[in-house]
Amino acid sequence: MQDQAPKDWLEAELQDTLDEDVEIELEDAVLSQEIARIYRDTHPDQMPRADYFRELLRLQSELIKLQDWVAHHKEKVVVIFEGRDSAGKGGAIKRITQRLNPRVARVVALPAPSDREKTQWYFQRYVPHLPAGGEIVLFDRSWYNRAGVERVMGFASEEEVQQFFDDVPEFERMLVRSGIRLVKYWFSVTDEEQQMRFLMRIHDPLKQWKLSPMDLQSRIRWEDYTKAKEEMFERTNIPEAPWYIVPGNDKKRARLNCMAHLLTMIPYGPVPHEDVTLPDRVFNPDYEREVLPHDLYVPQRY
Template sequence: MSTSDTHSGRDWLEAELADSLDEDYELELSEPALSMEIRKIYKTAHPPSIDRVAYFRHLLALQSELIKLQSWVSHAGAKIVVIFEGRDSAGKGGVIKRITQRLNPRVCRVAALPAPTERERTQWYFQRYTAHLPAGGEIVLFDRSWYNRAGVERVMGFATPQQVEDFFRDAPGFERMLVRSGIILIKYWFSITDEEQQMRFLMRIHDPMKQWKLSPMDLQSRVRWEDYTKAKEEMLARTNIAEAPWFIVEANDKKRARLNCLDHLLQQIPYTEVPHEEVTLPDRVFNPNYDRQVLPSEIYVPSKY
């Protein structure tokens, strides 16, 4: 690598770092209604997290590797599925956002399925998930997955004991079929403590910008904490197969959880650097007879800011 390449890489990193810090400050400032008392309690309950600047330096380095992974996936025609499971407010969405943030949505997409329709309830259980599986050259991130049956559906009584038992018998075979078809399947469980979930729920309740994240089902998960714990333990025990093992992300510290998960994800995939042709900007073609049309002012968005 030439000195100029090193300098340009460093300049890019510094520019992105400044940009990311600005975004982070903006998110903090966008929470004026957040109870200062709850924020104070939340900070007291947590040991110091990783320094903000160090966090973004690590995050940007990992995201640059994700771009290399994306190039390899497209070049090799690889098929990758990553499942994100965990309790409500465990931080799954935050990690998914950091993965997709700098990637091409045509290569890396998120599957976050709503509750099944009446028609879907009559289908083979895995059917609605198979429609979202990747073709060659694609990465699919499942923000919750077919494991709903072993978790929320089981605990809330949306599935019968027999349906749950059928799921435990079928899921390992289903996943082995996916792996045999050439899909790289990676499964994450995000683990937080009882106290941490309670604190995060309180933060959401007192923040109008985040209240939309709390559904009646989420609130029920507080009531049924122990039921979810038992369901999770059986799920991990019965579906942890060699072809697609579970990986647990300790997620009480959001920043460390994001970095650890991204770093681990990159290690699970045998990607390599893909050679790229140098991109050069072509010269603009000028037509001396072309006059730019003057458009009516009313079609422009007002410049308020």
Template sequence: MSEHHPAEGDHRWIDLELEDDLDEELEQEIDDSRVPAALQELRQARKRSTVPRNVYFRELLRLQAELVKLQDWVTHKGLKVVILFEGRDSAGKGGVIKRITQRINPRVCRVVALPAPTERERTQWYFQRYVQHLPAAGEIVLFDRSWYNRAGVERVMGFATESQVEDFFRDVPEFERMLARSGIILVKYWFSITDQEQQLRFLMRIHDPIKQWKLSPMDLQSRVRWEQYTKAKEDMFERTNIPEAPWYIVEGNDKKRARLNCIAHLLSLIPYEEVSQEPVVLPDRVFDPNYERRTLPPKLYVPDRY
């Protein structure tokens, strides 16, 4: 088995591969910065990110490399990790989740974003539909909204009675202590933005056809009931911030800063080490001199339009 040594022509190919890898993040950044003409004036009044673009990309890639090490450690040690992402609508939860999962193995780290409960689920123990998504050994689960729906949207919108909300507040600390006793590492993040920033992000979704799908009737109601959500959030912090699973607040007005801060904080919470890997050697391809590759009909190929 021979080891491949890059030829001089390979270096350009490697450069192109790295550029393509970085373009994935650049595409997301371009999408974030697209502003409809109707909102240009509003955007000018908005503060720019205090993180220079070159610093942001450099730090993001560094942190994502550390996330790969964390992933390997979780697999190696058989850890079970649950991370909850809660917060105001449009506060940036999805953007952080994208950056966390962007370069790690989806078989190790998966995202759970549950729809509204079915009629059958409404008759179950409240936590039941979340329990089935908890991790086994060697897994990380990110909840894009979680059982805290009951303390937020369900309470504010009247989808849960005050009795059900009170039962939730009584049960959730013990539920999370049970998770901790079972060996699950539970991390809870709340993403916070100002009233003005949420207004701009909602208006961008309204005026941008690519982002309109992100805007739901519940989002619009969250604008109307801003103060009710604030009171619900304060009550939630007071009654569910326990030593076994404390809340961590991420300031989300500056998206770049929020992403870097959240990922760096997450890495600081779980002690990990780099797992030594067996060196991988690419084997030589086996050539059969008697094999002739068949010509496939042109209709099988996707048209070359670009």
């Protein structure tokens, strides 16, 4: 029994880990059967779940090694995630950070600028979120809002947009010269795929919060967003910080491809670790644990 107990405990821990992955993956559980059927029909070449989880866990274990390398060498990493609404940016970010230390890797998703921020230098609101040594920052949308939604929706004048295009290459070169490793991803989906994902969100109570009036406008202005994206690539794809496009129609493959590519962008390697040993608990024979009032406990409903 003593030999069996640790094994049982490790198996239980592994099962908890897999359950966590499955819980995250149950994104379509409350879809209407008809929407779910249509989605399956339009995505016949789904990656087998076992293969997906195997690769996901392998890549996440490598990301932990990357994180340790960044922390040990005081490196600074910025990863930008851009793309159309529902393209899968958030899902990729969630899987990348799922097992990382939030003190090392953090996500920045800024709201619309305040009236005060609108009067500032455009990049000013993003600068405080840049990493210090030993940090990884993932921007869920970034300063490229000006080239996309702000331009298409008329929140920025054409003069402001052109000023942005003039400024952003030098701004990013400054970041790179300062020692920041800057990686930029664009998640790409087709017109039909975005329409399908919006319909899924409409019919899924767990996802309706993701739909905003701005998202619905993006359907109407699909071609405007396409033109804005093309000019953005043309004017901001610089050698110091090139764009990398992630085909996103297949969510699982897009996540894995993005994670695998990110690992190739940073020359991480093994770092020294101190051996960890669990110290013995100190027992005080005079200590008696106090009985706490029952109403301090969460009700045991399950």
